[in-house]
Amino acid sequence: MAQDSGARDRSPGRRAAWWSERDTTGEDLPNEPRALLAEIAKGDERAFETLYDQLAGQVFGLIQRILRDPAQAEEVTQEVFVELWRTASRYRSDLSSVPTWVCTLAHRRAVDRVRTAQASADRERRVGARSVGTAFDDVTESVLGRLEHRQVRRCIDTLTELQRESIVLTYYRGYSYRETADLLETPAATIKTRLRDGLIRLRDCMGVGG
Amino acid sequence: MTADMSKLTGAYAVDALGEAERVEFEQHLAVCAECAAEVRELRETVAQLGAANPVNPPDELKSRILTTISRTRQDPPMADPMAPASRQRSDRTTGWPVRIAAAAAAVALVAAGVLGGIAWQTQQQLEQAEQQSDRAAARSAELSAIMLAADTRVVRDSNGRQQGAVLVSEQLGKAAFLGDIAPPGDEHVHQLWLIGPDGAQSAGLLEPEASGGTPRIVELTPQVSQLGVTVEPTGGSPQPTTEPIMLMTLRA
Numbered sequence: 001m002a003q004d005s006g007a008r009d010r011s012p013g014r015r016a017a018w019w020s021e022r023d024t025t026g027e028d029l030p031n032e033p034r035a036l037l038a039e040i041a042k043g044d045e046r047a048f049e050t051l052y053d054q055l056a057g058q059v060f061g062l063i064q065r066i067l068r069d070p071a072q073a074e075e076v077t078q079e080v081f082v083e084l085w086r087t088a089s090r091y092r093s094d095l096s097s098v099p100t101w102v103c104t105l106a107h108r109r110a111v112d113r114v115r116t117a118q119a120s121a122d123r124e125r126r127v128g129a130r131s132v133g134t135a136f137d138d139v140t141e142s143v144l145g146r147l148e149h150r151q152v153r154r155c156i157d158t159l160t161e162l163q164r165e166s167i168v169l170t171y172y173r174g175y176s177y178r179e180t181a182d183l184l185e186t187p188a189a190t191i192k193t194r195l196r197d198g199l200i201r202l203r204d205c206m207g208v209g210g
Numbered sequence: 211m212t213a214d215m216s217k218l219t220g221a222y223a224v225d226a227l228g229e230a231e232r233v234e235f236e237q238h239l240a241v242c243a244e245c246a247a248e249v250r251e252l253r254e255t256v257a258q259l260g261a262a263n264p265v266n267p268p269d270e271l272k273s274r275i276l277t278t279i280s281r282t283r284q285d286p287p288m289a290d291p292m293a294p295a296s297r298q299r300s301d302r303t304t305g306w307p308v309r310i311a312a313a314a315a316a317v318a319l320v321a322a323g324v325l326g327g328i329a330w331q332t333q334q335q336l337e338q339a340e341q342q343s344d345r346a347a348a349r350s351a352e353l354s355a356i357m358l359a360a361d362t363r364v365v366r367d368s369n370g371r372q373q374g375a376v377l378v379s380e381q382l383g384k385a386a387f388l389g390d391i392a393p394p395g396d397e398h399v400h401q402l403w404l405i406g407p408d409g410a411q412s413a414g415l416l417e418p419e420a421s422g423g424t425p426r427i428v429e430l431t432p433q434v435s436q437l438g439v440t441v442e443p444t445g446g447s448p449q450p451t452t453e454p455i456m457l458m459t460l461r462a
Binding site for chain 2 (some may be wrong): 007019041043045048050052056058060061062064065073074076077078080081083085086087088089090095096097099100104106107108111116118153156167170171172174175176177178180191193194195196197198199200202203206208
């Protein structure tokens with residue numbers, strides 16, 4: 001299989017191709033994630049390495065953003081890629097793109113880790129209400145402020161403040177929607193609705209699905 | 211109820227539902243193709259948020275992962291329901307451990323049953339079935355590790371119709387709870403608690419369909435001395451609100 005140099009190719013064109021793979025035009029390219037995953041399912045460790053090089057930055061970036069602690073982020077990143085290796089044969093291309101599948105695994109594992117840590121540390125929930133200002137500013141700066149992807153940035157800017165806060169606190173901080181409701185001193189039913197209509201607005205802005 | 215449930219697609223897509231709600235919502239997805247399609251699109255949407263800010267991990271991580279996968283067996287396309295439990299079960303084990311191995315196999319069989327019904331399922335359901343199967347396989351492996359740890363002890367509790375046992379391994383710092391508990395009734399759930407000098411901490415809800423024997427694995431911190439089960443309102447409680455129906459002392 002022809003392979004690029006080990007360096008991750010971060011040119012916009014390359015990344016656009018990952019996300020638009022539903023169009024299937026690039027399906028037979030050896031570096032296309034779906035083709036790689038099919039090889040991985042057959043036990044091809046080189047295909048795994050190529051896919052790792054393509055996705056590790058996204059996976060590690062997301063997990064570290066949620067967990068903060070780099071050592072734990074490495075552990076969870078390892079769990080995600082070992083799960084990818086183990087369950088490659090069960091991936092269904094009709095359900096989601098490969099990057100989405102991997103991202104879903106990564107997010108779920110990171111959130112599980114946050115919740116386990118919270119449970120064992122018996123987190124003082126009341127503290128949250130006081131620290132929400134800091135928490136949110138911090139996240140806004142560290143996450144939204146540095147978004148490389150201009151389209152994502154532009155779409156996030158179309159959200160209302162409550163939609164944006166709800167999505168950031170749940171997705172990037174791993175809070176449940178009820179915890180988010182406490183933090184924002186807003187009824188849980190409202191947060192639930194804002195999460196949905198906010199994500200629908202993002203979906204339409206980004207042109208996902210259809 | 212249904213109209214309300216369909217609004218949870220967003221919270222579900224960002225993994226922001228509580229455990230009980232997530233289980234309930236996934237059941238709802240089984241009968242709501244529209245919700246399943248929406249979840250799929252919203253997942254695709256949030257994945258782009260997740261990918262928007264990449265950070266390269268250290269090179270050592272890559273070597274570690276490549277080493278690990280070279281030693282990791284891959285799952286077959288369809289879960290082999292008996293594999294984890296039967297392969298690791300020791301012939302020397304008798305009594306409770308055997309029953310627990312059987313329970314682990316039962317977990318896998320439930321997953322297999324889910325996978326067996328795939329023909330009529332929506333795509334979203336298929337994805338969930340696979341996740342459930344992964345979780346069941348992981349649980350079986352974890353349970354086997356506890357069973358086979360050199361220092362594993364069994365603590366039991368019997369209270370009328372309720373029967374429970376906990377396998378405790380201090381070495382692993384883990385315990386596996388196995389209960390045969392009468393269903394809690396409508397609007398109620400069984401909740402598992404880790405109890406120590408500082409009070410009770412929730413170890414999650416016991417899924418109603420699982421009360422008959424799905425093992426629940428918990429991490430034991432040094433403070434934990436007892437494991438308890440209470441009946442709580444649907445969704446669970448931050449602290450126990452009723453007397454335990456089951457109480458097992460793990461450490462004196």
